Amino acid sequence: MDVLLGNFSTVTFPQVAMWIIGAVLIFLAIKKEMEPSLLLPMGFGAILINLPNSGAQHIIDVMFRVGIDNEFGELMPLILFIGIGAMIDFTPLLTNPKLMLFGAAAQFGIFFTLCLASLLGFDIKDAASIGIIGAADGPTAIAVSMELGSKYIGAIMVAAYSYMALVPLVQPPIIKMCTTKKERLIRMDNTAGKTPSRLTKILFPIVVTIIVGLVAPDAVALIGFLMFGNLIRECGVLNSLSETAQKVLANLVTIFLGITIAARMRAEEFLTVDTLLIIALGLFAFIFDTFAGVMLAKIMNLFSKKKINPMIGAAGISAFPMSARVVHKLGLEEDNQNFLLMHSIGVNVSGQIASVIAGGLILTFFR
Amino acid sequence: MTITPQMLGIFTDIYGSYEAMTIGRALLIAVVGFLTVVCILALIALFIKLVAFIFSAVEKKNAKKVETIITPVENSPAPSAGNPLPEAESQGELELIGVDEPTAAMLMALVSYKTEIPLNRLIFRSIKLVEDEK
Numbered sequence: 001m002d003v004l005l006g007n008f009s010t011v012t013f014p015q016v017a018m019w020i021i022g023a024v025l026i027f028l029a030i031k032k033e034m035e036p037s038l039l040l041p042m043g044f045g046a047i048l049i050n051l052p053n054s055g056a057q058h059i060i061d062v063m064f065r066v067g068i069d070n071e072f073g074e075l076m077p078l079i080l081f082i083g084i085g086a087m088i089d090f091t092p093l094l095t096n097p098k099l100m101l102f103g104a105a106a107q108f109g110i111f112f113t114l115c116l117a118s119l120l121g122f123d124i125k126d127a128a129s130i131g132i133i134g135a136a137d138g139p140t141a142i143a144v145s146m147e148l149g150s151k152y153i154g155a156i157m158v159a160a161y162s163y164m165a166l167v168p169l170v171q172p173p174i175i176k177m178c179t180t181k182k183e184r185l186i187r188m189d190n191t192a193g194k195t196p197s198r199l200t201k202i203l204f205p206i207v208v209t210i211i212v213g214l215v216a217p218d219a220v221a222l223i224g225f226l227m228f229g230n231l232i233r234e235c236g237v238l239n240s241l242s243e244t245a246q247k248v249l250a251n252l253v254t255i256f257l258g259i260t261i262a263a264r265m266r267a268e269e270f271l272t273v274d275t276l277l278i279i280a281l282g283l284f285a286f287i288f289d290t291f292a293g294v295m296l297a298k299i300m301n302l303f304s305k306k307k308i309n310p311m312i313g314a315a316g317i318s319a320f321p322m323s324a325r326v327v328h329k330l331g332l333e334e335d336n337q338n339f340l341l342m343h344s345i346g347v348n349v350s351g352q353i354a355s356v357i358a359g360g361l362i363l364t365f366f367r
Numbered sequence: 368m369t370i371t372p373q374m375l376g377i378f379t380d381i382y383g384s385y386e387a388m389t390i391g392r393a394l395l396i397a398v399v400g401f402l403t404v405v406c407i408l409a410l411i412a413l414f415i416k417l418v419a420f421i422f423s424a425v426e427k428k429n430a431k432k433v434e435t436i437i438t439p440v441e442n443s444p445a446p447s448a449g450n451p452l453p454e455a456e457s458q459g460e461l462e463l464i465g466v467d468e469p470t471a472a473m474l475m476a477l478v479s480y481k482t483e484i485p486l487n488r489l490i491f492r493s494i495k496l497v498e499d500e501k
Contacts, residue, residue: 097412097419104405111397200418207414215407350408358404365400 010052014267021270022046025158034165037251038138038258042158045262046270064263067256074146076257077139078225083250084139084352085229086242088320090204092346094196099312099343103350105296106316107358109134109289113281114362120277126150128362130278133160134285135355136167136319142257143222144359148366154264155275159282167322170283171290172330175314178294183301184334186309188343201234212357218367219360226356289317293347315344318355324348465496 025043029036048056067076093099114131118124129145133156141160145153163170176184205227213220233242264270293313301307311330315323324344331340463471471494479486 094415094419097415100408100412100415101405104401104408107404108397108401111400114400115394115397196415196419197422200415200422203418204415208411211410211414212407215403353411354404354408357407358400361400361403 007052012052012267014271015050015052017271018050018265018267019047021265022050025162028162028165032165035161037254038161039165041255041258042161042261042265045259046265048259049262049265050267060260060263063256063260067260068142068146074143076253076260077143078221080139080250080253080257081222081225081356082229082232083245083253084320085205085226085231086233086245087250088226088230088233088349088352090201090230090349091196092342093349094200094204095194096343096346099346100350100354101300102293102296102313102316102347103318103352103354104316105313106289106293106347106351107135107354108292109285109287109317110355110358110362112288113285116284117278117281120281122274125366126152128366129153129156130281131285132156132359132362133163133278133282134289134317135359136160136164136286136289136317136323137352137355137359138164139257140222140355140359142261144362147218147363151269152274152278154261154266154270155278156282157261157264159279162279163282163286164319164322167286167317167319168326170286171314171317171323171326174287174290175294175311175327175330178291179298179310181334183298183310184330185338186307187335187338188309188312188340189306198234198236202231205230205234208353212360216357216360216364218363219357222356222360223353226352286317290314293317309338309340309343312340312343312347315347316351316354318348318351320348320352321345323351461491462493464493466494 022043022045025039025046027043028034029038029040029043045060048054049060068074110131112131113134114127117127117130122130125148129141129148129150129152132141132144135141138157138160141156142153145156150156209220209224209227212223229245232238232245293316294310295313297308297310297313301310309331311327315327317323324341324347327344327347328339328341331338461471466474471491474494475486475489475491478491479489482489
């Protein structure tokens with residue numbers, strides 16, 4: 001009997017706290033449908049890894065070493081990028097390249113949070129890893145924080161994916177605070193009829209990889225895999241590979257990644273004041289990203305004849321496609337004939353590229 | 368050429384040391400990092416603009432090769448606005464040079480679709496096949 005019940009006496013309060021955190025993540029995933037594909041495995045993994053004398057600890061550690069923390073680099077986030085690249089249609093961006101600037105603006109939160117975290121006493125590499133939460137891009141956050149050897153990867157992952165899921169709650173108040181009703185009512189030209197040539201779509205991933213690779217060599221793995229996925233999509237002769245990358249490959253890696261992250265969610269590592277601070281800083285990064293994107297649009301409106309609805313600047317955070325949908329919905333709330341989706345999607349995909357470049361730059365600077 | 372902290376003095380100055388940062392230095396990091404991202408994306412945007420410009424120039428050149436004369440009905444003597452041509456009726460003669468009838472029909476339908484002018488309001492005088500330049 002002692003053998004059967006002995007494990008009950010070894011349960012600690014921090015472990016129970018982690019079960020509750022795991023349950024909250026599962027609740028958010030199922031009931032609120034917030035990033036369920038990642039929050040659910042992470043939540044379940046948090047419970048799995050924090051059971052006393054858990055037999056799963058060893059295997060999750062092995063999965064972590066194989067998939068994320070191995071001598072060859074961050075295998076799983078990079079493979080996931082192939083799938084993400086295959087999912088993204090850059091057409092809205094290619095028809096209106098000016099939207100690129102909003103993607104860049106919305107990365108300001110990363111750098112500002114990096115500084116703030118450093119000023120709060122985090123080691124510069126940990127501060128850089130915390131700042132990258134503002135990329136609103138899970139695989140980039142994993143790749144950068146692992147490459148920089150941050151000890152806070154569990155908290156960074158939970159913050160990154162939770163805030164991505166909370167974009168519909170985090171962004172609208174910031175957008176409304178930064179814009180007037182008149183600005184939110186601005187209608188923009190419809191670009192739906194314009195289509196870039198097939199050659200442009202094929203050249204785009206190749207040239208982006210070359211440009212980014214020359215300026216920020218450490219970003220090549222990230223941007224290269226993203227653009228490789230996109231090239232498979234756009235080349236037109238690899239449709240079955242494109243579909244596999246978009247669905248099967250992305251789903252497989254997501255399942256594997258979610259539960260593997262739990263390896264860094266052990267109670268003794270996770271339940272610290274630093275974790276709370278990281279989650280607060282992550283929120284700050286998201287808020288500042290949104291603020292910077294909206295502000296750039298407002299500044300551009302001062303000099304431009306064709307006015308831009310400043311709300312689309314907020315879609316520059318790369319939480320794809322949630323932030324684009326949020327902006328579109330806000331536009332419809334103000335004017336039910338104001339369709340901002342094409343513009344906000346364009347900004348959103350530029351944010352995806354910008355966040356990867358920002359991640360690569362951080363690696364170039366701090367590794 | 369790759370830009371690394373070692374190659375650019377300012378980056379070395381800002382990022383080379385892992386000591387605690389002052390507020391001024393922290394802000395400098397934010398500005399330099401942010402501007403670098405902006406510059407890279409601006410470069411990509413310029414590339415897209417350039418490709419779009421080249422393609423539109425090539426398309427214009429190709430368009431000149433097809434010598435189809437399109438005259439909207441408003442500028443021609445018949446039919447009058449008060450007496451429009453019935454949908455299924457055509458008027459005048461169309462000269463086909465090196466083009467068969469099914470191809471001509473397809474071209475006329477395409478022109479009508481692209482210009483958004485109904486076929487019964489368009490007059491085609493001639494459709495001529497132009498050989499590609501060697």
